[in-house]
Amino acid sequence: MPSSGRIHHRELARKVVPADVAAGLIAPGSTVGMSGFTGAGYPKEVPLALARRISEANAAGARFRINVWTGASTAPELDGALAAADGIELRLPYQSDPVSRQKINDGTMEYIDVHLSHVAQLVWEGFLGHLDVALVEVSGITEDGALIPSSSVGNNKTWIDQADAVILEVNSWQSADLDGMHDIYYGTALPPDRRPIPLVRPGDRIGERYLRCPPEKVVAVVETFAPDRNTGFAQPDQSSTRIAGHLIEFLEHEVARGRLPAGLLPLQSGVGNVANAVLAGLGESGFEGLTAYTEVIQDGMLGLLKSGTLTVASATAFSLGPDAVTEFNDSARDYRDRIVLRPQEISNHPELVRRLGVLAMNGAIEVDLYGNVNSTHLMGSRIQNGIGGSGDFARNAYISMFMTPSTAKDGAISSIVPMVSHVDHTEHDVNVIVTEQGLADLRGLAPRRRATLMIDNCAHPDYRPMLHDYVDRAQSGAYGRHTPHLLDEALSWHSRFVQTGSMRTER
């Protein structure tokens, strides 16, 4: 029987069981749609219980694996535990767990890296196969059996709709004041029945407060009291602060030129320390009346909401550090009218990103001379995390900006390379590149002009001579001079890093 006080529906209250009983309902070979987005709102106990069950089965010689679909990244209790148990056959659409990453890159776990706005429709379309179980964390259940979502929405609506059976975790650690913050849009459909999505401002509410779920579809309810991942963000370092400075100067310049309104356009920001520094910088700039239409609300964005610089933020999830989560949980009621959490198919929807004119700010692993961006792979083969929502925003943004420090590994890697070793965002989708060295505005520039600007404004001075040398020789020796490349050298920097531990040539 429930003890959390969060389950107000009689029939569902009778379905409360321990986590290991719920985990026992997941059969080998199942495909399980789990909640969770950037370490928020993922199930905390059933995955751990399932991992124990899988470990025991595999130790006894069985092959117990499942397919795991989520919103985005989760936490060690989910991805880490299941991967360590060799329990994941196929994982999608995004993850950032170190154990999983190792399994994926040693070739023992399959992973598909999908635009986050595409996942739900791929499932409805039937293109990814059948969904057996939805395993979803909620923050409560109403008297009517409606589900009060948790600190992320992600693909939960789709999982609950599409799965044969639903397992709920009701997490009473989550603030009860999340109730009222969500907007679950039920107007999506498959073509030819799709209609315009009636959202024209970041704060518009176009859907319902709760997730619908027929109670008879719920096979188990587990009560939990457990915090989200809540990884802390690093204090902005000098490099991040300089990136933020260049970016803010650019935005001010665009306003001065009349190409952006004074209150900008809705901001989208990737997650991470650089992004957090940019948000902190915006708080110290003179901008006012900003809005956000983004995936994730992280510490810096919560700070902007608190200070009033940001009037409203739309997202699909939180990703807060320990201090920010305490602040949020203590005053969720105050934030409730200015934060909207939506399904990720809506937070990242190309129709809405384009309509709103989002200013997209995302991180890059590396960028090449011609403006192609690699967000996912180290040295062409080893995946870091995944493309996440960056492509949803970059392609349809008003201005598509990518940020990275100009070097990594203490200077052994240049983030500006002759040719990226993997392309996630093509030259057609990239407007602005920012490093701590400066900013390159690539709009309206033919490829060779982009190359010069990238070297002079963004590359680290240590690598500029090598890059100029490459470009000079490519411009005279390439097979064509529209996008001049030397095929035998284009990836040689990556190769040198793999062989010697540095992209630098010997001096």
Add this chain to the structure above:
Amino acid sequence: MPSSGRIHHRELARKVVPADVAAGLIAPGSTVGMSGFTGAGYPKEVPLALARRISEANAAGARFRINVWTGASTAPELDGALAAADGIELRLPYQSDPVSRQKINDGTMEYIDVHLSHVAQLVWEGFLGHLDVALVEVSGITEDGALIPSSSVGNNKTWIDQADAVILEVNSWQSADLDGMHDIYYGTALPPDRRPIPLVRPGDRIGERYLRCPPEKVVAVVETFAPDRNTGFAQPDQSSTRIAGHLIEFLEHEVARGRLPAGLLPLQSGVGNVANAVLAGLGESGFEGLTAYTEVIQDGMLGLLKSGTLTVASATAFSLGPDAVTEFNDSARDYRDRIVLRPQEISNHPELVRRLGVLAMNGAIEVDLYGNVNSTHLMGSRIQNGIGGSGDFARNAYISMFMTPSTAKDGAISSIVPMVSHVDHTEHDVNVIVTEQGLADLRGLAPRRRATLMIDNCAHPDYRPMLHDYVDRAQSGAYGRHTPHLLDEALSWHSRFVQTGSMRTER
């Protein structure tokens, strides 16, 4: 004074001048927005007169160059003549002229290759600079001074709106029955004022019949009587016919599996001989009640409209061969209710492509083992044409399909390579690859599984052993095994072709 009988507005009739007078109004250094899309509806006489003027000026030691913006490709009388006169400083967003291509690839002409749906908004946003002159072909002028569009719409609305001055060519070779076929949507805006675009079926008319243009903005009107480019299509060869067969079998299979409705979803088709063969194949299949939401209506699509297989087609331009254009001009009135020509920002709009669930079928130059597609560059450096609208459709399609013969240059080039030498469509945006060898359905497959399928289903048998060898060695020797690549070999096939004239290793 007008003699064509197509100019019914008094004030504009008084502005009729010879082409060389109109060309004299275009100053050196101007940016000129010209009509024209896939060789349809481009201005026929003023660019030629301008090219003569530029040649004379340049011969006399001046530097007379202009920037040329269009809808897409034009014809020898425009791109060819201006490029031959060294009159183009910068060209965008797409072109296919051989003289221009040579200038671009020898590094003497600048070219920016842009998603066709993005061009208009980039101009409104002010990101590409100021537009001095609009030079637009129309098929007539009404008594009220409204412009009856020609055989393409392209970016004409934007050019007329944004330019300081407008020069019109009134081409009486175009069928007078084009009148009523166009739908010019004036509901676009810059954010934060954008609203949903109210189109939910391919045939919906949401705009106006004519282009608006204040008569006082028109500085010259030139009367012409000249055909469009009207390049003929080759009869489908064995390779194209087999590609069409595989594709149609796939679509039938999707219908049988319940993943597509019996009348499919709106078709988008790139231009070219392979695409034409696919359309011909659809005409011989059992499909009925089809629709098209595409860029271009080419011969095969006109045939489907004539036979009734296609009930309605939406596009931004025609691209017809000599026989088809005669057929069309003779019976434009019969087609008028079933063809809608729109601005390219609408025909290619991501909001609409996604909503309608378009089935995108585009050509590729090469595809790699992991599903990345190169649509633009030969051997990484030399541009062929441009990305055109393929990215607009591929990213937001219901199913994104790419087609190519498995080899080129009599087998010296494999279209399936270890790593593409340029990426236009990333693995995230590519669902299905078709060659004459077969079809690879990449949906729901992790990268290594894609590689196996690409080799076995799509690669030419002559190249399969080399591809398998690469994959086998990459899977054991790569820096990571998620997307295994050998950095020193990934582009070696292209390099070998440049050096030896063939991608084959010596045998």
